[in-house]
Amino acid sequence: MRYGKSLVVLAVVTVLMLLLPAVGPSNRVLSLATLAAIYAIVTYGIALLFGTGGLLSIAHGGLWGIGAYTAALFAVRAGWSFLPVLVLSVVITAGAATLVALMSLRVRGHYFTIITFAVAEGIRALINAWTPVTAGTEGIVVVAPVRVFGFDIRSNADWYYIVVVSLAVVIALTRLVVVSRFGRRFAATRDNLDLAASVGIGVSRLRLLAFSLSGALAGLGGAYWAYSQTFVHGDQFGAAASIVFILCMLLGGARYTYGPLIGAVIVVFMPPLLALPPLLATAALGVVFILVILLTPGGLASLPERLGQLWRRWRGPDPRPPGAGAAGDGAAAAVPTGVAS
Amino acid sequence: MRGVGKPGALTVRGLTKRFAGVTALAEVDLEVRAGEILAVVGPNGSGKTTLFNVISGFYRPTTGTVVFDGVPLTGKKPDRINQLGLARTFQQAMAFTTGTVRENLEIAQLAHTDDPGWRAELIALCGLTEVAETMCAGLPYGLQRKLGVALGLATRPRLMLLDEPAAGLSDTDADDLAALITSLPQQGVSVACIDHNLPFLLPIADRVVVLDAGRKIFDGAPEEARGSAAVVEAYLGESDA
Ligand SMILES: Nc1ncnc2c1ncn2[C@@H]1O[C@H](COP(=O)(O)OP(=O)(O)O)[C@@H](O)[C@H]1O
Ligand SMILES: [Mg+2]
Numbered sequence: 327m328r329y330g331k332s333l334v335v336l337a338v339v340t341v342l343m344l345l346l347p348a349v350g351p352s353n354r355v356l357s358l359a360t361l362a363a364i365y366a367i368v369t370y371g372i373a374l375l376f377g378t379g380g381l382l383s384i385a386h387g388g389l390w391g392i393g394a395y396t397a398a399l400f401a402v403r404a405g406w407s408f409l410p411v412l413v414l415s416v417v418i419t420a421g422a423a424t425l426v427a428l429m430s431l432r433v434r435g436h437y438f439t440i441i442t443f444a445v446a447e448g449i450r451a452l453i454n455a456w457t458p459v460t461a462g463t464e465g466i467v468v469v470a471p472v473r474v475f476g477f478d479i480r481s482n483a484d485w486y487y488i489v490v491v492s493l494a495v496v497i498a499l500t501r502l503v504v505v506s507r508f509g510r511r512f513a514a515t516r517d518n519l520d521l522a523a524s525v526g527i528g529v530s531r532l533r534l535l536a537f538s539l540s541g542a543l544a545g546l547g548g549a550y551w552a553y554s555q556t557f558v559h560g561d562q563f564g565a566a567a568s569i570v571f572i573l574c575m576l577l578g579g580a581r582y583t584y585g586p587l588i589g590a591v592i593v594v595f596m597p598p599l600l601a602l603p604p605l606l607a608t609a610a611l612g613v614v615f616i617l618v619i620l621l622t623p624g625g626l627a628s629l630p631e632r633l634g635q636l637w638r639r640w641r642g643p644d645p646r647p648p649g650a651g652a653a654g655d656g657a658a659a660a661v662p663t664g665v666a667s
Numbered sequence: 668m669r670g671v672g673k674p675g676a677l678t679v680r681g682l683t684k685r686f687a688g689v690t691a692l693a694e695v696d697l698e699v700r701a702g703e704i705l706a707v708v709g710p711n712g713s714g715k716t717t718l719f720n721v722i723s724g725f726y727r728p729t730t731g732t733v734v735f736d737g738v739p740l741t742g743k744k745p746d747r748i749n750q751l752g753l754a755r756t757f758q759q760a761m762a763f764t765t766g767t768v769r770e771n772l773e774i775a776q777l778a779h780t781d782d783p784g785w786r787a788e789l790i791a792l793c794g795l796t797e798v799a800e801t802m803c804a805g806l807p808y809g810l811q812r813k814l815g816v817a818l819g820l821a822t823r824p825r826l827m828l829l830d831e832p833a834a835g836l837s838d839t840d841a842d843d844l845a846a847l848i849t850s851l852p853q854q855g856v857s858v859a860c861i862d863h864n865l866p867f868l869l870p871i872a873d874r875v876v877v878l879d880a881g882r883k884i885f886d887g888a889p890e891e892a893r894g895s896a897a898v899v900e901a902y903l904g905e906s907d908a
Contacts, residue, residue: 507777510774510777511774511777511778513765514763514774514777517763517764517765517766517774518761518762518763518764520725520745520757520761521757521761521762521763521818522746522763523725523744523745523746523749524723524745524746524749524754524755524757524818524819525754525774525775525776525777525778525779525818525819525821525822526746526749526750526778526779526822527746527777527778528744528746528747528778529744529746530744
């Protein structure tokens with residue numbers, strides 16, 4: 327029932343997002359919005375691991391490259407049509423993620439993160455070095471006719487619609503995973519690994535499944551990246567890309583339904599909005615990041631909840647929580663996606 | 668309304684556990700018979716917790732075997748072993764800090780059949796009624812220990828390993844806990860219990876195993892343990908240290 331309510335909110339948010347092309351944005355805004363949605367898709371995968379399971383993966387910046395290259399190669403070289411390519415990218419990246427998980431989840435804590443870092447850089451190196459298949463550092467131009475359910479996908483707006491609808495499905499799916507028995511078990515392993523194992527929770531299998539699922543999302547994001555950017559290149563992938571996704575996640579809030587989306591929108595739109603030289607724009611993003619971490623460590627999506635707490639502490643005990651009437655997106659977005667009761 | 672199952676039996680043979688340089692367990696043979704309460708005692712560092720960690724799959728034995736109701740446990744993971752009907756508590760009080768006492772018991776059943784009736788019963792049985800809706804993070808130590816026992820029992824085990832469950836409990840709470848442990852065999856749960864508090868443990872035990880420096884130095888009736896020269900010496904040795 328609680329999930330049902332969040333689906334209604336999600337439907338509203340999705341419709342609002344789908345209205346964007348109708349208000350006549352520039353092509354640049356529309357492609358940035360598409361990019362933000364793609365980043366968000368990958369970030370939801372990372373946030374599932376980190377927010378629910380407490381696992382920080384740096385592998386995803388490499389994994390989404392596997393998705394992107396699978397799409398590029400099969401769309402351009404093999405001439406496959408769009409939907410099969412999409413499915414293949416997701417499946418292959420999920421498979422690769424499973425292998426990564428088998429390697430990295432044998433170790434605990436920080437070692438896990440370090441191994442995933444090596445994986446991300448390894449994938450980048452592999453893409454750059456495997457010239458006969460990936461064209462090495464030259465990259466691949468992705469131009470392929472795309473038809474979905476009888477519609478030709480050509481304009482920026484077309485891509486935007488496809489990616490936003492996929493994003494909505496991703497949000498619904500990850501939210502469902504988090505509130506499911508699976509997600510609650512996964513959250514228990516974050517809370518106390520040994521205690522979770524002692525009450526029969528299969529830690530290894532859960533983590534493996536969660537990692538595969540989050541890899542599938544990286545694959546989906548990667549495929550959309552390849553199609554919408556029309557060019558893939560090894561250096562688009564790797565640990566640097568992971569850091570961007572992790573920034574999206576931490577800015578927005580890993581444990582909140584709309585955290586990754588909020589984070590991705592800020593990371594994608596803030597630099598062009600500020601119109602600063604690239605280096606200063608990066609610095610500005612850094613400053614924003616530090617401010618968010620200091621002021622609202624749960625991420626921007628936790629802000630309404632946090633302000634509520636501060637307000638209550640300021641006012642002293644008060645049975646009626648302030649802002650209870652303002653049940654807009656913000657309030658609904660502040661539902662933590664951790665252990666649900 | 669708990670369906671009473673058959674209590675489980677455990678057989679440990681030639682169990683040795685060596686850490687770098689330390690032999691924590693040396694060739695230990697022991698049994699927990701179906702429906703009994705076994706006391707496991709011994710000075711600090713004698714290998715009691717290590718014994719439980721090996722049995723429950725948290726440590727791999729260097730050599731030796733553990734068999735539970737005919738099923739070899741050696742090499743199995745802790746979650747698998749719990750699924751087979753063996754639960755354990757930890758010497759350090761542990762809880763899922765993100766939830767209330769009631770939610771903790773729900774989490775403990777996530778990998779088992781969800782059983783709200785048994786959870787409610789456990790909250791009463793383990794003396795947790797007043798704190799059922801309290802967050803576990805701020806729970807007083809004694810209540811955390813009781814919660815630990817409740818979490819294990821929530822998984823409906825046939826054998827329960829308790830590691831110093833009475834540590835930090837008031838006398839009244841320890842008495843309540845003793846009553847609870849005594850009732851477990853009738854509910855289909857065999858028990859092996861470690862504790863330093865012998866006046867708490869020996870009266871409820873059917874049998875006592877004494878460990879000293881990783882070796883089993885006594886295995887017999889509680890009243891004989893008090894008189895055993897080896898046991899007295901082991902404990903005297905501890906007070907010297
Ligand atoms: N994980 C470990 N690594 C190294 N040594 C350990 C470990 N666990 C226990 N030990 C050692 O094994 C011995 C037995 O410890 P333990 O089983 O905790 O004793 P007890 O529970 O009887 O007090 C001690 O010397 C202890 O230092
Ligand atoms: Mg101990």
